[in-house]
Amino acid sequence: MARGQATTLFRVCSSKENVFRVRVLLSNRYFHSMRKLDECVSEENQFSTPFNVSKREFSTTLIDLVRFRYHSENTKFAEYDIVKGRTLSSLVENGGSVDDINAYESNIVDAMEENGTSFVDSVDDDRIGNGIDGSDEGSIYVSTSSESECDNDEVDSNDIVRFQQLSASDPVELYRELKNAEKGANLKRSDWDTLREVFHLFSNSGWAVNQALAIYIGKSFFPTAASKFRGFFFKQCPTDVAKYLVSLGPAEGAVKFLFPIFVEFCLEEFPDEIKRFQSMIASADLTKPHTWFPFARAMKRKIIYHCGPTNSGKTYNALQRFMEAKKGIYCSPLRLLAMEVFDKVNALGVYCSLHTGQEKKHVPFSNHIACTVEMVSTEEMYDVAVIDEIQMMSDPCRGYAWTRALLGLTADEIHLCGDPSVLSIVRKICSETGDELHEQQYERFKPLVVEAKTLLGDLRNVRSGDCVVAFSRREIFEVKLAIEKHTNHRCCVIYGALPPETRRKQANLFNDQDNEFDVLVASDAVGMGLNLNIRRVVFYTLSKYNGDKIVPVPASQVKQIAGRAGRRGSIYPDGLTTTLQLDDLDYLIECLKLPFEDVQKVGLFPFYEQIELFAGQLPNITFRKLLEKFGENCRLDGSYFLCRHDHIKKVANMLEKVQGLSLEDRFNFCFAPVNIRDPKAMYHLLRFASSFSQNVAVSIAMGMPKGSARNDAELLDLETKHQVLSMYLWLSNQFEKEVFPYAKKAEIMASDIADLLGQSLTKACWKPESRQAGKPKAQQKGDGYERPRSLIKSYDKEGDVLWNLKAMKCFVLFVYSECHQISFLYCRKKQEKTTLPKQSEKVAT
Ligand SMILES: Nc1ncnc2c1ncn2[C@@H]1O[C@H](COP(=O)(O)OP(=O)(O)OP(=O)(O)O)[C@@H](O)[C@H]1O
Numbered sequence: 087m088a089r090g091q092a093t094t095l096f097r098v099c100s101s102k103e104n105v106f107r108v109r110v111l112l113s114n115r116y117f118h119s120m121r122k123l124d125e126c127v128s129e130e131n132q133f134s135t136p137f138n139v140s141k142r143e144f145s146t147t148l149i150d151l152v153r154f155r156y157h158s159e160n161t162k163f164a165e166y167d168i169v170k171g172r173t174l175s176s177l178v179e180n181g182g183s184v185d186d187i188n189a190y191e192s193n194i195v196d197a198m199e200e201n202g203t204s205f206v207d208s209v210d211d212d213r214i215g216n217g218i219d220g221s222d223e224g225s226i227y228v229s230t231s232s233e234s235e236c237d238n239d240e241v242d243s244n245d246i247v248r249f250q251q252l253s254a255s256d257p258v259e260l261y262r263e264l265k266n267a268e269k270g271a272n273l274k275r276s277d278w279d280t281l282r283e284v285f286h287l288f289s290n291s292g293w294a295v296n297q298a299l300a301i302y303i304g305k306s307f308f309p310t311a312a313s314k315f316r317g318f319f320f321k322q323c324p325t326d327v328a329k330y331l332v333s334l335g336p337a338e339g340a341v342k343f344l345f346p347i348f349v350e351f352c353l354e355e356f357p358d359e360i361k362r363f364q365s366m367i368a369s370a371d372l373t374k375p376h377t378w379f380p381f382a383r384a385m386k387r388k389i390i391y392h393c394g395p396t397n398s399g400k401t402y403n404a405l406q407r408f409m410e411a412k413k414g415i416y417c418s419p420l421r422l423l424a425m426e427v428f429d430k431v432n433a434l435g436v437y438c439s440l441h442t443g444q445e446k447k448h449v450p451f452s453n454h455i456a457c458t459v460e461m462v463s464t465e466e467m468y469d470v471a472v473i474d475e476i477q478m479m480s481d482p483c484r485g486y487a488w489t490r491a492l493l494g495l496t497a498d499e500i501h502l503c504g505d506p507s508v509l510s511i512v513r514k515i516c517s518e519t520g521d522e523l524h525e526q527q528y529e530r531f532k533p534l535v536v537e538a539k540t541l542l543g544d545l546r547n548v549r550s551g552d553c554v555v556a557f558s559r560r561e562i563f564e565v566k567l568a569i570e571k572h573t574n575h576r577c578c579v580i581y582g583a584l585p586p587e588t589r590r591k592q593a594n595l596f597n598d599q600d601n602e603f604d605v606l607v608a609s610d611a612v613g614m615g616l617n618l619n620i621r622r623v624v625f626y627t628l629s630k631y632n633g634d635k636i637v638p639v640p641a642s643q644v645k646q647i648a649g650r651a652g653r654r655g656s657i658y659p660d661g662l663t664t665t666l667q668l669d670d671l672d673y674l675i676e677c678l679k680l681p682f683e684d685v686q687k688v689g690l691f692p693f694y695e696q697i698e699l700f701a702g703q704l705p706n707i708t709f710r711k712l713l714e715k716f717g718e719n720c721r722l723d724g725s726y727f728l729c730r731h732d733h734i735k736k737v738a739n740m741l742e743k744v745q746g747l748s749l750e751d752r753f754n755f756c757f758a759p760v761n762i763r764d765p766k767a768m769y770h771l772l773r774f775a776s777s778f779s780q781n782v783a784v785s786i787a788m789g790m791p792k793g794s795a796r797n798d799a800e801l802l803d804l805e806t807k808h809q810v811l812s813m814y815l816w817l818s819n820q821f822e823k824e825v826f827p828y829a830k831k832a833e834i835m836a837s838d839i840a841d842l843l844g845q846s847l848t849k850a851c852w853k854p855e856s857r858q859a860g861k862p863k864a865q866q867k868g869d870g871y872e873r874p875r876s877l878i879k880s881y882d883k884e885g886d887v888l889w890n891l892k893a894m895k896c897f898v899l900f901v902y903s904e905c906h907q908i909s910f911l912y913c914r915k916k917q918e919k920t921t922l923p924k925q926s927e928k929v930a931t
């Protein structure tokens with residue numbers, strides 16, 4: 087057996103034909119009581135069937151070894167290929183020299199890391215105490231010792247005392263000793279190898295990388311620093327320190343021993359790098375965001391949280407205070423809602439202006455303003471502010487706008503309307519800002535009832551006042567087409583890509599009882615705030631594409647959308663909800679039953695000034711890279727997350743080729759409302775930015791369509807055109823008017839296109855097309871997701887299960903009450919038309 091090899095732990099990692107790959111854990115110091123490797127296997131004699139070697143046989147040895155290993159952390163790893171048929175002793179004799187083993191060592195740590203963690207890390211105290219019953223199947227462990235051969239490596243008692251001193255020594259002292267060491271250690275080759283392994287582990291230690299951040303050694307600089315440290319150590323390297331490290335071996339203990347010395351080394355060697363990184367981190371500091379708004383902090387604001395489910399009067403009550411105030415601001419999650427409040431408040435005789443990214447309508451003598459939350463001014467003083475849908479603070483992309491409004495609004499009284507999910511974090515924020523928080527709890531005016539019969543997969547079962555909710559434009563048009571083809575109902579449609587004006591007109595068309603448009607087909611765009619005459623919300627599906635894959639619609643969104651049914655003051659004050667398919671019903675009920683999740687973090691995004699400060703640290707990198715670096719290096723408090731900005735990065739990437747844009751212009755252009763998946767819209771944005779950078783008046787350069795759309799391609803074109811105009815208007819509000827001189831023209835064109843879109847939707851009866859060729863087609867089979875059957879398919883299937891269910895002539899209703907309990911109602915189906923049961927018909931379950 088090779089010299090120096092005292093204890094060996096084998097683990098079979100894989101086998102191929104007649105070769106076993108065996109991972110070897112070598113412990114070659116201090117341990118003398120193990121049986122020799124040869125003896126260990128002598129009973130089995132052959133290593134050819136390692137899986138048959140009983141674990142029990144080696145368990146004593148293994149426990150001893152682990153216990154030893156656990157205390158001393160003295161281990162090396164190696165990996166062997168073992169040819170079947172040889173005895174283990176012959177293997178070691180023939181192939182197991184220490185040098186061979188050491189030659190493998192550098193690969194082993196990687197191999198161990200690849201497998202999760204080091205073998206020893208996975209051994210806990212319990213396992214040591216109770217034996218190693220939990221050891222991996224397919225692994226065998228063999229230990230051996232060769233006392234005579236390890237004599238040379240023995241550590242005497244003086245060494246042990248010195249090692250104890252070293253482990254407890256002051257790193258500053260130790261570093262000084264290292265620096266002053268006159269001559270490096272005289273070590274054996276194998277010990278140098280061990281040392282190299284220790285430093286390899288150090289350079290690759292995630293723990294050390296993270297710890298180094300605390301002294302402002304950044305992740306990207308760490309490898310350089312670690313390599314210089316290694317060079318320094320190998321040059322100086324006093325014998326006792328080297329021996330101590332060798333005794334620790336390439337393990338966590340060695341990394342932890344080295345780290346404080348590394349810190350001292352870095353502080354002395356890299357003061358400039360540290361300073362640079364420190365300023366970079368300071369400039370990407372997003373901690374304590376409440377301190378960013380000194381004006382708001384100078385006030386003691388009264389915050390009123392109107393907390394409750396949908397349709398409970400939260401916004402209504404907050405708006406009452408808004409209208410009573412001398413000066414007020416309403417912050418809306420959507421342009422549409424801002425417009426609605428603007429109209430409503432003016433109609434009630436309170437002069438109110440409108441301010442969104444696209445439009446600034448100033449009403450003379452107005453002291454009130456309805457705006458989108460992104461547009462809120464934190465400098466203007468108000469008596470009363472309303473921030474609607476406050477739970478959007480936790481939105482991964484737009485959350486920062488709500489956080490900013492809450493932290494920065496300078497208003498004596500701030501009304502927050504929303505569900506309870508952000509209540510606890512608002513409490514925390516108010517305790518930090520010193521504002522006074524009042525909570526008002528709300529209950530739904532009328533309970534929302536889940537109709538358990540569903541539409542039985544058959545869109546012919548839609549009724550007047552239904553809103554069928556689908557999650558893609560394509561599905562929306564499929565549903566509309568099917569309903570209009572197979573029933574006498576006419577459908578209005580609402581989805582995100584439609585201009586707010588068109589959505590509003592569609593909503594009015596649906597709300598108006600004196601026409602044939604009595605069914606609404608909508609996307610989740612219908613979910614927020616709109617007051618519609620919806621009797622029943624029918625989920626066409628409860629899965630949606632999240633930009634990456636098909637996922638279940640989150641429970642909070644399901645609640646929000648279902649809550650559109652049965653609004654107070656509408657012709658259907660009692661709300662129903664159900665699904666198209668019976669299969670989806672359980673998920674719907676589950677979502678409605680779920681209590682609101684307590685949000686732990688809310689969104690933040692840097693202001694331009696913060697990005698500018700950060701850019702000062704990293705000149706000569708692209709804006710996209712700058713954003714990436716900011717994301718990597720910014721520091722946040724535990725209650726905040728950095729909002730996703732993939733969309734901004736994508737635009738930044740496209741605009742890289744535009745020369746002559748200042749950082750601020752670039753920043754602003756990146757926030758322009760553009761659909762990044764629409765190449766035409768992206769092209770126009772690029773064109774706008776290019777003209778702007780050349781200081782040339784930015785033209786619209788887009789023809790007006792001749793009439794309403796005759797097919798889906800034309801409809802898509804109208805949508806794109808409107809989005810481009812909307813973008814032009816948005817940019818004209820961000821930049822100097824002279825550079826965007828055609829804003830008025832764009833406004834007129836946008837309004838005309840919104841009309842054309844409305845007309846097109848009224849008569850739309852064509853199959854939808856996809857805007858983008860690469861977009862995922864509905865759902866791939868085998869994804870674990872099955873698209874609900876279309877109307878046509880369900881016609882084919884009719885006659886079996888569906889009709890049997892119908893034959894039951896009864897249906898079940900679940901009542902979703904405010905305390906999130908569901909009770910069951912049974913009643914007989916008397917007529918085609920569904921009627922709500924009376925309270926007395928409730929049957930307890
Ligand atoms: N006290 C009231 N008197 C008359 N109508 C009311 C009253 N309270 C609420 N409403 C009406 O009830 C409907 C729902 O109210 P509101 O929009 O305030 O609910 P909400 O809780 O904000 O719902 P959501 O969470 O969906 O935004 C609205 O049409 C509103 O005008």
Ligand SMILES: [Mg+2]
Nearest residue numbers: 400401503615
């Ligand atoms: Mg509301």
